[in-house]
Amino acid sequence: MTRHITFIGAGNMASAILGGMVDSGYSREAITASSPDESQLAALHERFGIQTTTSNVDAVKQADVVVLAVKPQLMKDVCTELHGTVQDTRPLIVSVAAGIPADALERWLGGDLPVVRCMPNTPSLVGSGACGLFANPRVDADQRDLATTLLGAVGLVEWVDEESLLEAITAISGSGPAYFFLVFEALEAAGVKLGLPADSARRLALQTAAGAARMAQQSDQSPERLKRNVMSPGGTTERAVHCLEDAHLRQAFLEATDACAQRAREMAEEFGNR
Template sequence: MASQVTFIGAGNMASAIFGGMIDNGYPATAITATSPDAERLTALAAERGIHTTDDNAAAVAEADVVVLAVKPQIMREVCEGLRDAVQARRPLIVSVAAGLTAETLDTWLGGDLAVVRCMPNTPSLVGAGASGLYANARVSDAQRELATTLLEAVGIVEWVDDEALLEAVTAVSGSGPAYFFLVFEALEEAGVRLGLPAATARRLALQTGLGAATMAQRSEHDPAQLRRNVMSPGGTTERAIHSLEDGGLRELFADATEACAARAREMAAELGESTPNR
């Protein structure tokens, strides 16, 4: 029998995860989603065949896994409303909210719970996500496998043993899609300056990014070697790469990811001290 999974929140990320689960064969009847938006719940029930409700506590009462998928700013209020139901059921807690530590979530939910923190990214919405996961000491091997199953429905999963490393995950993959979107923007603009129509430059840039990522995933070589394979001595690519290196590209990425990780630490401190909205 499939584990009963309840999603607290039915927004884009929650919908991507349970949608991927269903597409991969997970029974829709074992999934419940909650939301204050009645129209949203009606649509999800019709489209996906899942159970829906606006009663968070009732949805948790029979859950083996509770996925917290609400905004970090309202998480404390939501958790405190779930505390009694969670303590009675003691399900695995999986949080996809940024910036809230496992200890903070555990405290808000009454304590002594198995908690998995997940840092997904937006390509999860198209089944091409990259998620970093961390489990506290109360999470069993079976629960780790279950959390892996949930998140592999929308992409790849990497576990980290130190919760602080989720800040690095945020810097590399959580925020990473925006870095690549910026590269695509820059390549399109550069192509236009060189005379290409904007639509042509965009299609070429996007397909080149997709092709490069696909090659890197499938190749036995690391990205450095793949780069060298494209760089003929004295050729066009070599000159372009030297220009990027001389412009400090690596240092820019190092600075950007450190700034991202620092902000993640700040947010964790701010959110951990927050009080529920009244």
């Protein structure tokens, strides 16, 4: 039986997930999106052929799954609006909002509901996402599989048994694309300094990153071993890597991810106490 899925919010992440579902063969008739922005809804209907409405309450009445894809600062008001309806219909709640604990979502929605929190990342917009998922104790095996199908439509899915580990996922994959974009910036600038045209430096940096990622995904060797395979003794790569090590690149990543995880914990406390 096809489950009806409603998206509250029609922004980029909702569009990416529902688009991935449609592309993978999920029934368009079983997907609804709700938003106060009629232009967003019109674009989604035109592109994917799904149902749309400006009423959140109407949207969730027939839903087996409700995907909460609104900004964190709006989440409490949205959940309060949906409280009465979801207490009657008992759907699976899936939240893609950063920083809001599952128990806060459940409390705002009236309690005793199955809730899945997920931490997606922006490459989901191009079908290459990485998403961490956590389920509260009221999520059954079938609902867990459904959440995997939902988020798996736009990339890799990793479940964690402790909600606090979503902070680590935020630090590694949630915020991780920005780290790589920073590296792309730095390589492009270095290429320009060495005499390359900016557009050539950018293309070379991006293709090199894409190729390295693909090699790492397809190889049974560790990243450390793959790195060593490129480093001839006394060669150019060895000297470059030693420069990066001497600049304490590893420590910089440790400090950056620690700072990111700490901010995720602070956000959870801020939103969860509302």
